[in-house]
Amino acid sequence: MIRVHELRKVFHDRKRGEVAAVDGLSFEAPAGAVFGLLGPNGAGKTTTLRILSTIFQPTSGRVTVLGHDVVREPHLVRQSIGFLSGDTGVYERLTPREMIGYFGALYGLAPAAIRERQESLIREFEMEHYADTTCGKLSTGMKKKVSIARALVHDPKVIILDEPTSGLDILISRVLVDYVKRAKEAGKCVVYSTHVMAEAEKLCDRVAIIADGTKLAEGTVEELKARTGSPDLEDAFFRLFDARPGSGEARPA
Amino acid sequence: MIRIPVVGTIFRKEILDLLRDRRTIFGMVVVPILIYPLLLIMFSQVLATQTARLRARTYTLVVAGGANAPGLVDRLRRDESWEVVEAEAGADASAADPGLLEGTAHVVVAVPPGFLAALEANQTAQVEIRFNRAKDESNFALNRVRDEIEEYSAEILKSRLEGMPEGFERPIAVTETDVAPPERAAGFHLGRLLAMLLVLMAAVSAFYPAIDMASGEKERGTMETLLVSPALRSEIVLGKYAAVAAIAACTALLHLASMGVTFSYFFKTTMSAAANNSGLSFSISLGNAALVLLPLVPLTLLFSALCLGLSAFARSYKEAMVYLTPIMIVANVASFTALIPGLEFNYGLAFIPIQNCAMLTVQLLSGDWKWGHVFATFASSSVYALVALRWTWGIFQREDVLLRGGMEFDWKRWLKTWGTARPGLGAALIAVIAMMALQITVGPSLRGLPLDRILLLQQVLLVALPAVAIALAGSFNLRASFRLRQANPVHLALAPVVAVSGLVLVTCLNGFLMRFEFFRTSGQEHGRVLVETMKSLGSVGTAIAFMAILPAVCEEILFRGIVLSGLRRDLGPWAGIASCGALFGVAHQVPVAIISVGAFGILLSWMALRSGSLLVTVVTHATWNALLIAASLDRIPGWLLPVDDGYPAVAGVAVAALVLPAALWLFSRARGTDEEESAPPAISGGEPSAS
Numbered sequence: 004m005i006r007v008h009e010l011r012k013v014f015h016d017r018k019r020g021e022v023a024a025v026d027g028l029s030f031e032a033p034a035g036a037v038f039g040l041l042g043p044n045g046a047g048k049t050t051t052l053r054i055l056s057t058i059f060q061p062t063s064g065r066v067t068v069l070g071h072d073v074v075r076e077p078h079l080v081r082q083s084i085g086f087l088s089g090d091t092g093v094y095e096r097l098t099p100r101e102m103i104g105y106f107g108a109l110y111g112l113a114p115a116a117i118r119e120r121q122e123s124l125i126r127e128f129e130m131e132h133y134a135d136t137t138c139g140k141l142s143t144g145m146k147k148k149v150s151i152a153r154a155l156v157h158d159p160k161v162i163i164l165d166e167p168t169s170g171l172d173i174l175i176s177r178v179l180v181d182y183v184k185r186a187k188e189a190g191k192c193v194v195y196s197t198h199v200m201a202e203a204e205k206l207c208d209r210v211a212i213i214a215d216g217t218k219l220a221e222g223t224v225e226e227l228k229a230r231t232g233s234p235d236l237e238d239a240f241f242r243l244f245d246a247r248p249g250s251g252e253a254r255p256a
Numbered sequence: 257m258i259r260i261p262v263v264g265t266i267f268r269k270e271i272l273d274l275l276r277d278r279r280t281i282f283g284m285v286v287v288p289i290l291i292y293p294l295l296l297i298m299f300s301q302v303l304a305t306q307t308a309r310l311r312a313r314t315y316t317l318v319v320a321g322g323a324n325a326p327g328l329v330d331r332l333r334r335d336e337s338w339e340v341v342e343a344e345a346g347a348d349a350s351a352a353d354p355g356l357l358e359g360t361a362h363v364v365v366a367v368p369p370g371f372l373a374a375l376e377a378n379q380t381a382q383v384e385i386r387f388n389r390a391k392d393e394s395n396f397a398l399n400r401v402r403d404e405i406e407e408y409s410a411e412i413l414k415s416r417l418e419g420m421p422e423g424f425e426r427p428i429a430v431t432e433t434d435v436a437p438p439e440r441a442a443g444f445h446l447g448r449l450l451a452m453l454l455v456l457m458a459a460v461s462a463f464y465p466a467i468d469m470a471s472g473e474k475e476r477g478t479m480e481t482l483l484v485s486p487a488l489r490s491e492i493v494l495g496k497y498a499a500v501a502a503i504a505a506c507t508a509l510l511h512l513a514s515m516g517v518t519f520s521y522f523f524k525t526t527m528s529a530a531a532n533n534s535g536l537s538f539s540i541s542l543g544n545a546a547l548v549l550l551p552l553v554p555l556t557l558l559f560s561a562l563c564l565g566l567s568a569f570a571r572s573y574k575e576a577m578v579y580l581t582p583i584m585i586v587a588n589v590a591s592f593t594a595l596i597p598g599l600e601f602n603y604g605l606a607f608i609p610i611q612n613c614a615m616l617t618v619q620l621l622s623g624d625w626k627w628g629h630v631f632a633t634f635a636s637s638s639v640y641a642l643v644a645l646r647w648t649w650g651i652f653q654r655e656d657v658l659l660r661g662g663m664e665f666d667w668k669r670w671l672k673t674w675g676t677a678r679p680g681l682g683a684a685l686i687a688v689i690a691m692m693a694l695q696i697t698v699g700p701s702l703r704g705l706p707l708d709r710i711l712l713l714q715q716v717l718l719v720a721l722p723a724v725a726i727a728l729a730g731s732f733n734l735r736a737s738f739r740l741r742q743a744n745p746v747h748l749a750l751a752p753v754v755a756v757s758g759l760v761l762v763t764c765l766n767g768f769l770m771r772f773e774f775f776r777t778s779g780q781e782h783g784r785v786l787v788e789t790m791k792s793l794g795s796v797g798t799a800i801a802f803m804a805i806l807p808a809v810c811e812e813i814l815f816r817g818i819v820l821s822g823l824r825r826d827l828g829p830w831a832g833i834a835s836c837g838a839l840f841g842v843a844h845q846v847p848v849a850i851i852s853v854g855a856f857g858i859l860l861s862w863m864a865l866r867s868g869s870l871l872v873t874v875v876t877h878a879t880w881n882a883l884l885i886a887a888s889l890d891r892i893p894g895w896l897l898p899v900d901d902g903y904p905a906v907a908g909v910a911v912a913a914l915v916l917p918a919a920l921w922l923f924s925r926a927r928g929t930d931e932e933e934s935a936p937p938a939i940s941g942g943e944p945s946a947s
Contacts, residue, residue: 014656056484059655082486091484092477096276097269108265109485137276153481 004161004192005032005055010064012050012216024050026216028064032194032209034160037187039207040196041240047216048196049088052165055194056086068161082110085154088165092150095139099130099149102138103156110157117156124152128178144175151179161192168202180206200237210236212243219243258494262487266495267502274465274503283464284503288510292518300522314339315397318352320366321345325383328367331408332401349384356388362397363387365405378416437623448595450548451617453515454508455591455610458555459563459584461507465500466563471576489652493564497645501560508552547620550630551613554637558609559583561644568651590614599696601625604845606632608693609640643681674731683730684822688839690722691814707792711802715810723814738817739930743869746926751863751872753919755879758859760896760904760912766852767903779848787888796889804881808874815840815857816864816873824865833861856880866923868930 012025025047032038040048053059054066057077065072071079093102100121107117125134128148138146147167154162164183168176183193183206197203203210204224211221220227220243224236233239274280314336320343322329333340341361343352349366356364364386374381385401388394417424473479482492563580570576590610593599601615612633619625695718702710727737734740769775790799815836824832840861841854860873867873887897895905903909 058480058483078486078488081484084484086484088480090477091481093481094269094273094478095476096273101272105265105269106485109262109487111262111486150481 004034004069005038005194006065006067007031007051007055008065010051010054010066011062012047012054012059013062023062023216025054025061028213028216028218030211030218030221032192034192035187035190036208037183037193037195037206039203039210040194040213041198041200041203041210041236042196042213043198043244046213048213049165050216051213052086052088052163052194052196055080055163056084057081082157083159084161084163085157085159086163086165087150087154087167089169090165091154093138093146093153096137098135098137099141099145099152100125100134102149103152106153107156112157120156120158124155127182128152143170144172147171147175148178151182155182159191161194162186163194165196166198167195168197168199200235200240204236212240214244214247219247258488258490262491263495263498266487266492267498270469270496270499271502274468274499277468280464280468280503284461284507285510288507288514292515296518296522310392310396313337313393315362315393315400316341316355316360317397317401318343318355318361318364320347320349320352320364321368321371324367324369324371325381328365328383328405328408332365332404335404349386353386356386356394359388359391359393362391362394363401365401375412448618450621451551451614452591452595454512454548454552454617455555455587455614457508457511458504458552458613459559459587461511462500462504462556462559462563463580463584465503466560466567467573467576467580469496469500470564470567471570471573472567475572490649493645493649493652497560497564497648500564501556504560505552505556508556509549512548512552548617550620551616551633554634554641555610555613557641558637558644559587561641561648565644565648565651568648586610593697601629602845603628603632603842603847603850604692605696607636607842608689608696609637611693612636640685643685647682670731675733677731677733678825679727679730679732679737679818679822681822681826683726683732684819684826684836687723687726687814687818687822688843690726691719692843694718694722707789708798708802711789711806715806719807720810720813723818727818732818732821737821738813739821739864739868739870741869741929743867743871744926744929747863747867747869747872747923747928748875750919750923750926751875752879753915754859754863754923755876756883757912757916757919758856758876759880759883760908761916762852762855763897763904764909765855766848767898769848769851775848778846782846782849783888790885790888796885796891799885800882804885805878808878808881811840812860812864812870812874812877815843816860816870820861820864829865833858833865836861863923865930866928867926868928 008029010025010028011023013021013023015021028047028051030038040051042048050059054061054073055068057073057080060074067073068080069083071083073080093099094105097105103121103124104117107120112120121134125131128151130145130148130152133141133145138149141149151167162183164179167179171179180202183195186193187208195203195207207224209221209223210227212219212227220230222230227239227243228234228236231239231242233242316339317332318341319329319332322342323345329340329342332338343364349364352361352364355361366384366386368382368384371381371383383405385398385405387398413425423429473482483489487495562583566579566583567576570579587610590608591614593611593614599605599615601612601619605615606612606629616625616629616633619629695714698718699714702713705713723738726732727734766779770779786803790803793799793802819839820832820836823835826832827835837854837856837858837860838850840857841850841852844850844853860876863876864870864873883892883897886892896908898904904912
């Protein structure tokens with residue numbers, strides 16, 4: 004479903020000059036599975052996912068989503084993905100219902116379909132009692148639910164979640180994790196980035212561990228634990244991270 | 257492909273979003289409705305109380321030498337509101353000055369000793385009034401004392417003239433009759449004020465919605481949410497632009513309506529008496545009021561696009577404010593030009609953004625306007641708005657500006673890459689607008705200098721310098737931008753041939769156009785001014801140096817330099833050639849020149865791109881100008897170039913019509929010296945000039 008081949012993204016930084024945030028990353032995420040991108044802050048997770056969602060252009064490499072190239076057919080890619088990150092806020096002056104309706108219209112849903120999705124998403128994420136209150140008055144957790152509903156309004160085949168549980172209490176986190184499990188069973192392709200290893204261990208079918216923009220290892224959680232001889236994924240991550248080539252600093256391109 | 261329904265969805269959401277914002281409602285509805293009545297009430301209250309206070313109080317009047325004019329002093333004493341203080345006898349008139357400065361005395365009347373004697377001898381008696389201009393009370397007291405003395409003087413005159421016939425003292429009486437219809441006169445004065453307010457309102461009204469929709473969206477963290485939706489960047493920009501323009505137009509309309517209602521009420525109730533006395537009526541008809549809305553359209557379109565672009569460029573509300581403030585200042589200054597007396601609207605002015613709308617408002621309200629001016633203003637403003645929108649769209653494509661904050665200006669990088677950039681459409685337009693704005697603002701102040709110096713400064717300071725300054729500021733590559741390359745000798749040799757044959761054909765075109773009244777009056781006037789200038793320069797040599805070679809060099813630096821380079825980069829070769837020619841024609845500001853000089857401009861632009869060297873077009877341009885000078889001095893055989901606006905002889909036209917295509921064909925065969933120009937436009941047979 005998602006193919007990332009030799010992806011490279013270089014930013015220009017005033018102090019450090021050219022910096023490669025992602026440097027030769029390749030992976031494939033299949034349908035009906037949750038693919039985890041694991042790594043510390045600054046590893047290149049967010050940059051990779053922003054390229055997947057066509058917000059950033061790759062410097063080089065090839066990325067396709069459902070066969071659509073992110074550079075040549077960005078609108079078709081955006082049409083088929085649901086994207087959620089810490090940076091995708093909600094419109095504070097719209098209500099959750101209007102928020103779902105607006106994005107439903109942007110995804111080209113018919114008015115009847117929009118109404119149907121508004122009802123089902125509000126029910127699914129238990130937003131009934133604040134569905135018509137403007138988002139500015141809602142709590143962080145409630146806003147996150149609105150964000151999730153917004154990302155899923157067009158029932159996308161590919162769901163990209165960038166550290167979706169950061170800053171959330173366990174109740175809201177559970178809503179999200181439950182949804183990811185259901186989506187996987189429904190045959191969707193889920194890409195999930197996190198730095199919380201326990202979450203990844205519970206949720207992901209395959210994980211790629213990345214640092215400094217490159218992939219250190221990839222496999223199922225069990226494979227990675229076996230390869231490093233670790234009792235859990237967190238331990239496996241530390242072993243892989245400490246054994247990586249080069250020091251912890253970003254290498255200039 | 258832009259999908260209209262998506263644009264509509266974004267537009268509706270942005271309007272809903274903005275209308276839910278208390279700040280928008282306050283700025284859009286509350287401020288316009290309340291501010292004018294409140295201002296007026298405050299103004300009239302303060303005015304009334306101040307005037308009453310000035311009237312009610314008593315004024316201290318110091319009389320020095322009162323004994324010299326007992327009659328006058330008695331008159332002054334009659335008024336209760338004067339507190340008359342006699343200065344010590346023999347004291348100097350300036351003895352009371354400290355009191356005037358401190359405010360303890362308000363006015364001093366000094367009567368010299370010979371006052372009565374002069375009156376009795378039927379001569380003019382002297383009185384001095386000393387006052388303090390820096391104090392309102394003193395000014396007020398001055399007016400009253402002056403009135404009193406004039407009344408006294410009139411009485412004395414009357415007694416002197418006793419026995420003389422009526423009208424003896426006034427040999428000639430003048431009556432002035434204003435033939436302007438009352439609404440035109442009112443419109444003329446009101447129009448200037450309205451023009452300023454209109455420009456200001458259109459700018460202010462677009463300010464807030466634009467900030468909210470671009471930098472506000474970034475700051476609130478919803479930009480990325482919007483960008484991952486399948487809406488195209490162009491659809492997002494258009495939807496937001498439509499919303500900004502709609503809100504701005506509504507706000508400006510409310511401002512106008514509120515202002516209109518307030519002021520008409522004010523004039524009806526309090527000012528009508530005064531207005532009748534001054535012979536001015538401040539009522540404008542409903543039709544005229546509707547006309548004022550016309551310039552509001554291009555103004556709103558332009559400001560909305562500019563504000564949205566700058567706001568998208570900024571990374572936060574605060575930064576957007578910093579970027580938008582200069583726009584407000586520019587708008588203000590441009591609107592002030594509507595107040596310059598004697599500045600006439602013409603087709604050149606119609607191409608200066610913002611100012612054209614201000615001037616058009618004045619024209620419309622005075623009732624003395626042309627559809628051509630309206631159309632030119634709309635067309636140029638729309639083009640500028642489109643350019644600003646395209647720029648905004650470009651910003652929405654840039655991931656660094658949209659997500660990673662604004663642009664960081666990197667001095668080191670800028671220095672390192674200095675002189676490598678290429679001018680684009682924006683630089684080309686700014687160069688032409690700067691040149692025209694300078695001609696209008698700085699140009700008139702050159703008057704009074706010797707003629708040769710005027711021509712030199714006009715060309716170097718107002719034409720060539722802006723082009724070079726913009727190239728330096730933009731860190732453009734000077735060699736590429738100005739085509740500073742060696743010329744192919746074949747091109748150089750053909751340049752005069754093209755000039756002669758091209759000029760003969762363009763003279764035909766010109767002669768044809770001059771048969772129409774529309775072109776003839778302005779065209780003949782323009783030609784007359786040129787011939788006069790030429791004659792007052794003295795020798796033919798000076799005329800050729802200052803009116804042929806100098807303009808050729810400077811105008812080519814601007815038009816076939818930075819303007820053509822910018823237009824060619826963003827519009828492609830043919831549209832670049834056509835628009836450069838059109839701008840060259842428009843810059844000459846005479847209707848007939850827009851076509852005939854425009855045709856010449858197209859020819860020059862094609863030659864510039866084809867040869868790659870500015871020298872070729874400078875030679876062509878200089879030859880062309882020199883031929884025109886020689887023709888007007890009757891040094892060229894009439895069958896080739898007639899002195900007046902007639903036609904060349906058929907033989908001359910036939911020769912030119914054969915020579916020009918041949919010369920152009922040879923020209924396009926010779927190698928250009930622009931190594932970067934990948935596909936220079938070549939011609940196969942016909943000629944590109946519009947003759």
